[in-house]
Amino acid sequence: MEELLQQVTNGLAIGGVYALVALGYTMVYGVLRLINFAHGELFTLGAYLGFTFLTSAALGPRLGTGWGLLLLALLVAGLVAVSGALLERAAYRPLREAPRLSAVVSALGASIFLQNALMLGWGARFQVYPDEALPTSAVTLGGTRVPVVRLAVILVSLALMAALWLFVNRTKLGTAIRAVALDRDAARLCGIDVDQVVRAVFLVGPALGGVAGLMVGLTYGQIGFTMGWSYGMKAFTAAILGGIGNVPGAMLGGFLLGLAESLGSAYVSSAWKDAIAFVVLIVVLLVRPTGILGERVAEKA
Amino acid sequence: MSFLSVRDLAKRFGGVKAVAGVSFDVEEGAIAGLIGPNGAGKTTVFNLITGNTRPDQGRVLFNDADVTGLRPHRIVARGIARTFQSIRLFGGMSVLSNVLVGADARLKSGLLASFLGTPGQRREERRAREEALAALELVGLADRAALPAGSLAHGERRRLEIARALASHPRLVVLDEPAGGLNEAETASLAALVRRIRERGVTVLLIEHDMGLVMDVCERLVVLENGTKIAEGTPDEIRSDPRVGEAYLGVEDPACA
Amino acid sequence: MTRGLVATAAAVVFALAMTAAPFVLSTYWVDVLDSVGIYALLALSLNLILGEAGLYDMGHAAFFAVGAYTTAILTTRLGVPLLLTLPAAALAAGLFAALVALPVLRLRGDYLLIVTVGVGEIVRIALVNDVGSLTGGANGIFGIPRPFLFGLKLRTPEQLFPLIWGAVALTILVFHRLSASRFGRQLRAVREDEVAAEGSGVNTARARLTVFVLGSAWAGMAGTLFAAKMTVVSPESFGFWESVLVFTMVLLGGAGSIPGVLLGAFLVAGLPELFRGLASARMLVFGLALMVMMVVRPGGLWPRRARGAS
Numbered sequence: 001m002e003e004l005l006q007q008v009t010n011g012l013a014i015g016g017v018y019a020l021v022a023l024g025y026t027m028v029y030g031v032l033r034l035i036n037f038a039h040g041e042l043f044t045l046g047a048y049l050g051f052t053f054l055t056s057a058a059l060g061p062r063l064g065t066g067w068g069l070l071l072l073a074l075l076v077a078g079l080v081a082v083s084g085a086l087l088e089r090a091a092y093r094p095l096r097e098a099p100r101l102s103a104v105v106s107a108l109g110a111s112i113f114l115q116n117a118l119m120l121g122w123g124a125r126f127q128v129y130p131d132e133a134l135p136t137s138a139v140t141l142g143g144t145r146v147p148v149v150r151l152a153v154i155l156v157s158l159a160l161m162a163a164l165w166l167f168v169n170r171t172k173l174g175t176a177i178r179a180v181a182l183d184r185d186a187a188r189l190c191g192i193d194v195d196q197v198v199r200a201v202f203l204v205g206p207a208l209g210g211v212a213g214l215m216v217g218l219t220y221g222q223i224g225f226t227m228g229w230s231y232g233m234k235a236f237t238a239a240i241l242g243g244i245g246n247v248p249g250a251m252l253g254g255f256l257l258g259l260a261e262s263l264g265s266a267y268v269s270s271a272w273k274d275a276i277a278f279v280v281l282i283v284v285l286l287v288r289p290t291g292i293l294g295e296r297v298a299e300k301a
Numbered sequence: 302m303s304f305l306s307v308r309d310l311a312k313r314f315g316g317v318k319a320v321a322g323v324s325f326d327v328e329e330g331a332i333a334g335l336i337g338p339n340g341a342g343k344t345t346v347f348n349l350i351t352g353n354t355r356p357d358q359g360r361v362l363f364n365d366a367d368v369t370g371l372r373p374h375r376i377v378a379r380g381i382a383r384t385f386q387s388i389r390l391f392g393g394m395s396v397l398s399n400v401l402v403g404a405d406a407r408l409k410s411g412l413l414a415s416f417l418g419t420p421g422q423r424r425e426e427r428r429a430r431e432e433a434l435a436a437l438e439l440v441g442l443a444d445r446a447a448l449p450a451g452s453l454a455h456g457e458r459r460r461l462e463i464a465r466a467l468a469s470h471p472r473l474v475v476l477d478e479p480a481g482g483l484n485e486a487e488t489a490s491l492a493a494l495v496r497r498i499r500e501r502g503v504t505v506l507l508i509e510h511d512m513g514l515v516m517d518v519c520e521r522l523v524v525l526e527n528g529t530k531i532a533e534g535t536p537d538e539i540r541s542d543p544r545v546g547e548a549y550l551g552v553e554d555p556a557c558a
Numbered sequence: 559m560t561r562g563l564v565a566t567a568a569a570v571v572f573a574l575a576m577t578a579a580p581f582v583l584s585t586y587w588v589d590v591l592d593s594v595g596i597y598a599l600l601a602l603s604l605n606l607i608l609g610e611a612g613l614y615d616m617g618h619a620a621f622f623a624v625g626a627y628t629t630a631i632l633t634t635r636l637g638v639p640l641l642l643t644l645p646a647a648a649l650a651a652g653l654f655a656a657l658v659a660l661p662v663l664r665l666r667g668d669y670l671l672i673v674t675v676g677v678g679e680i681v682r683i684a685l686v687n688d689v690g691s692l693t694g695g696a697n698g699i700f701g702i703p704r705p706f707l708f709g710l711k712l713r714t715p716e717q718l719f720p721l722i723w724g725a726v727a728l729t730i731l732v733f734h735r736l737s738a739s740r741f742g743r744q745l746r747a748v749r750e751d752e753v754a755a756e757g758s759g760v761n762t763a764r765a766r767l768t769v770f771v772l773g774s775a776w777a778g779m780a781g782t783l784f785a786a787k788m789t790v791v792s793p794e795s796f797g798f799w800e801s802v803l804v805f806t807m808v809l810l811g812g813a814g815s816i817p818g819v820l821l822g823a824f825l826v827a828g829l830p831e832l833f834r835g836l837a838s839a840r841m842l843v844f845g846l847a848l849m850v851m852m853v854v855r856p857g858g859l860w861p862r863r864a865r866g867a868s
Contacts, residue, residue: 007650009849029668035671036666074748079662090849091849091853094853095852095853095856098852098856099856099857100667101608101614101809101813102809102852102856102857103852104614104671104809105805105806105809105810105848105852106803106848106852106853107847108806108845108848109806109844109845109846109847109848109849109852110845110849112841112842112843112844112845112848113842113845113846113848115841116839116841116842116845116846117840117842119838120838120839120842124838202592229798233672233679233798236672236675237672240668240669240672244668244669251695271686271687272683272684272687274679274683275679275683275684277676278673278677278679278680279676279680281672281675281676282661282662282676282677283672284662285661285662285665285669285673289664289665289666289669289670290669295672323849351757353753353756353757369614371642372755372756372761372763373756373757374756374757374759374760374761374762377757377758377759378759380774382757382758382759383757385753385754389751389753389754389757390750390751391747391750391754391755392750393750394743394746394750395748398743398746401740401743402743402755402758402759403741403746403758403759405743405744405759405760406758406759406760408740410739411739412741412768412772414740415735415736415739415740415742416732416735416736417735418735426739426740429740465758466758469758469759483748491854519849527715542706548815
């Protein structure tokens with residue numbers, strides 16, 4: 001029971017991270033039908049920026065605690081969002097009307113470019129978040145001690161998702177995003193500024209991904225320049241699992257994968273941990289070829 | 302038994318009854334038309350015949366065999382070829398290749414023969430090419446054979462789709478709005494083409510909004526409204542049928558007026 | 559017509575240059591060319607799946623791995639002469655592809671892409687976990703014997719060169735024929751418009767399955783040659799990165815075009831060698847180059863043209 005609670009909270013925390021990253025993939029996919037392979041690197045960038053701020057002599061001590069962490073998260077989110085906007089401008093906008101596969105290759109190129117830029121900037125070795133920045137306290141929950149940081153990650157990701165949900169469903173820009181995701185041409189005919197929607201999506205998605213990277217740094221301490229590929233692939237898997245282009249689907253898919261991975265590696269086999277996500281994906285797509293919440297595509301002649 | 306016999310076909314999409322129990326027959330060698338206002342279920346009936354959609358209920362009998370629910374390529378093999386309302390060509394392939402894909406349905410050479418380039422495979426390939434060129438000749442596109450299909454003008458695309466359908470040597474072609482987007486001159490030459498196709502022994506069933514064309518070439522018409530058949534007969538009978546006039550009343554599409 | 563002439567001339571020059579290569583280049587560069595040749599085999603086989611049929615397969619390394627491991631196991635455990643394992647490698651990779659294809663191939667576009675990525679990862683992790691105690695875990699299998707050809711043991715890069723590039727030449731010939739045949743046309747029809755293809759009499763499900771199995775089996779045979787060249791196989795040679803490299807080779811050169819794909823193999827596998835001077839920045843340059851080239855030439859460097867019977 002104790003073990004189970006540990007695994008469930010752990011799964012929800014990592015699932016929250018997957019979900020936040022998955023949202024970036026799914027929103028971009030929704031409006032552009034593009035797999036933004038470089039999104040994983042934006043997530044890594046968030047982790048590294050957090051590391052840099054926390055280890056800087058001037059800022060570190062102020063940002064490591066309480067409201068400072070909130071400020072840190074905002075800083076990271078803002079900088080990663082700007083990077084995302086630049087990425088869109090450089091790598092994707094010129095290919096908006098090009099064949100789809102060209103954009104896929106450009107996205108792969110952007111991912112490789114960013115990954116190696118991260119390596120050149122911060123070094124090829126793993127970096128470790130400073131000890132004093134890592135909250136070590138734990139709370140007792142159902143007789144088990146659960147690290148505070150884990151609960152915080154779950155709560156923060158839920159809060160961010162709630163905020164995103166409100167943004168997408170309650171604001172004019174959010175409605176425009178949904179409209180473009182449904183049918184880009186029809187949305188344009190209705191007078192929606194598609195370029196503005198694309199810009200918004202490339203700000204919001206990377207911001208969420210950057211915060212997710214920061215949370216991974218704070219939770220596990222150790223970060224590396226290639227982490228974007230494994231987290232990114234799993235987060236994209238989560239987006240597909242929930243139904244690509246579908247915002248609640250990405251959230252659901254993220255938590256589902258996090259739980260499956262955590263419980264699977266604890267009770268089935270830890271050696272196969274990294275394969276669990278893909279096995280779950282294949283099984284789900286067998287039953288629902290467009291994901292759990294994905295629309296059912298009727299064959300139209 | 303009839304050549305093509307549609308028996309009590311029905312299909313729902315979600316809660317919408319697109320086709321609700323439609324039956325009609327087409328005789329061999331005929332030029333038949335399926336007409337009706339927008340949303341009457343004409344294209345759905347076509348898709349049910351050609352296997353693109355599976356019916357909820359009913360049968361499609363062709364040439365004394367039940368072909369209901371077969372996959373589209375099986376239907377083509379049985380001798381029913383089609384064109385699409387929205388024109389679906391292989392835009393990145395040449396005009397000739399588009400037609401060859403239709404002709405390929407009848408070729409027999411397997412993968413290994415293609416690997417080795419056996420004499421039999423080459424002979425077959427040569428013959429397919431001759432037949433494809435003949436089909437292009439028939440629709441008047443022989444001089445366009447080497448161009449990419451995507452570069453053709455709208456009217457030429459319609460004709461290329463017909464050539465591709467004919468290349469499979471069908472006994473029945475099903476044309477979904479072949480005059481859609483054509484000008485008057487093109488429509489007139491389409492009417493001539495439809496007759497030429499029939500002269501070659503191919504039965505024609507078409508959906509059309511252009512009443513001039515329908516009344517001109519079709520010998521029998523089936524009229525659909527809201528997924529059911531409301532009339533059937535010769536063009537003259539249909540013209541004087543009060544129910545048909547009613548169905549078309551108030552329809553904005555000028556092509557239907 | 560001039561384009562045909564240019565292509566023919568380019569082919570002749572290329573063939574001559576490749577024939578001369580092992581005699582004039584240093585052993586180091588011949589070894590690089592051997593690697594390029596194996597990548598070319600992978601890229602040409604993926605081109606059938608991705609370029610001709612338009613199936614987004616980003617897990618080609620999985621089938622490469624199945625072939626390489628089949629060869630490694632048969633040679634080291636059963637003492638089968640290496641080149642005789644080619645059919646077994648093709649069969650194993652092809653059967654695995656068929657197994658994967660049954661549930662997966664009906665998926666569309668990007669769904670297929672991520673699932674093939676997943677299959678690639680599952681295979682890699684299975685190899686690391688030493689499935690059936692056959693794959694040697696993370697260390698892999700070493701001591702794979704050298705191949706014999708006409709009684710000659712192929713040991714040096716120069717000796718392996720004719721074997722590898724002979725296989726490439728044969729592959730080009732066979733795939734060129736295939737592409738010009740009715741099967742090739744049907745694949746392109748499936749890629750262009752699946753509904754129209756089915757409606758024109760193409761058994762699209764069978765075409766997709768056939769090309770997926772064929773391309774994967776070919777990757778399996780490339781795996782045999784890889785095992786022969788390296789004498790060691792280990793999971794790290796068959797990761798996501800390898801699949802990505804082969805994927806970019808096909809698209810960079812021009813999907814569906816054999817010269818384009820060859821060019822892609824040379825650029826992606828060979829250019830980083832030329833950029834060795836850039837040291838750790840060379841992958842940065844590679845990523846940038848991919849972006850720039852797709853922006854400048856979205857259809858690839860040597861795209862396929864629709865003309866004649868193509």
